[in-house]
Amino acid sequence: MGKKTRPKKSVPKARPLARKRGELKREKILWEAATAFAERGYSATTLTDIAAAADTHAGSLYYHFESRDDITREVLKCALTTMDRVKEAWAELPPDTPAIERIRAGIVAHVRTILSEDPFLPAYNRIINEIPLALREEFASYPIEYGTMWRDVFLESQAAGEIDPSLDLSVARMMLFGSLNNLPSWFDPKGGQSVDEIAATAMRLFSAGMLTDRGRAVADAGARAAPKGAPSKGRSKRPAAQEAGTRAK
Structure with missing residues (x-):
């Protein structure tokens, strides 16, 4: 057997x-x-x-x-992706790109991120000074690193004669980004302007108030040559991936 x-x-x-x-x-x-x-x-x-x-x-x-x-x-x-998106925007530019053009590309990337469909960067800006000190200290290096990135390109632009030499760049930079970071508090997704048009308006205000004639000429030439982004009309409350998440209990 x-x-x-x-x-x-x-x-x-x-x-x-x-x-x-x-x-x-x-x-x-x-x-x-x-x-x-x-x-x-x-x-x-x-x-x-x-x-x-x-x-x-x-x-x-x-x-x-x-x-x-x-x-x-x-x-x-999740909010820290802003810095990565600005770095990516700068990395896509040719090595000899003028500093003022890198500022323009960075402003566009920052605005696109803060007015994108996800709420993480607005959440960061809203709560970073409210959270417990121990938790806040875990993220203390982020604003320093992000600010240093921008400080360096602003200094380079000023040294190239593109930014008014009489400006205090620290104050000017803080005013610019204070304004940009406040966009979600009033931006209307149903309004007539796209996210890229909002970014272009921010750059025009920056150009009018901070740049020399040389800087404005370089910035205007760059704006004309820049590829146009998707005509997004603002933020949606929930992207498709999150809609899928609503079905996961």
């Missing part, structure tokens, strides 16, 4: 859909948390608020995050 062989046990297959659902749910929680932070601030946003917006229960948040500060930390990390 032949030896009986036991049937091989089937190896359980991975469940990519369940994993994907979990990832989508986590992204949705972060999206809704950022939206709430941007609209109401840190102190006025509770875990219950975030859970309700994400179509879940407050207790379920702990499956994805350890605490409210953990959610906040991840939201702030």
Whole structure:
């Protein structure tokens, strides 16, 4: 009699859909948390608020995050993509691009990001001075590094005779970005101007108030030669990827 062989046990297959659902749910929680932070601030946003917006229960948040500060930390990390997008915009320019043209490209990238569909950078700008000191210190290097990037290109532009030499660049830079970072508070997605048109207006104001005649000539020539971006009319409340996340419970 032949030896009986036991049937091989089937190896359980991975469940990519369940994993994907979990990832989508986590992204949705972060999206809704950022939206709430941007609209109401840190102190006025509770875990219950975030859970309700994400179509879940407050207790379920702990499956994805350890605490409210953990959610906040991840939201702030998502906001750091602004610096990367400006770097990418500069990297696409030829090496001999005038400094004033790099400023223009950087302003466009900054405005496109802050008025894009995601709420992470507006959330950062709204809550960074409200969050607990220990958490804030984790992100202390970001504004320094981002500001240094811009300081250097502003100094280069001024040295090239493009920016008025009598201007205090530190004050001018802070005023410019204070204005740009406030755009989400009044920008109307249903308005008549696209995001790129808003960026162009910001550059015109910057050019009129800060540049020399030489700088304006270089900036105007660059603006005429620059490729036109997509005629986006503003922010949507939720991108397609997040719509998919709404179905992940």
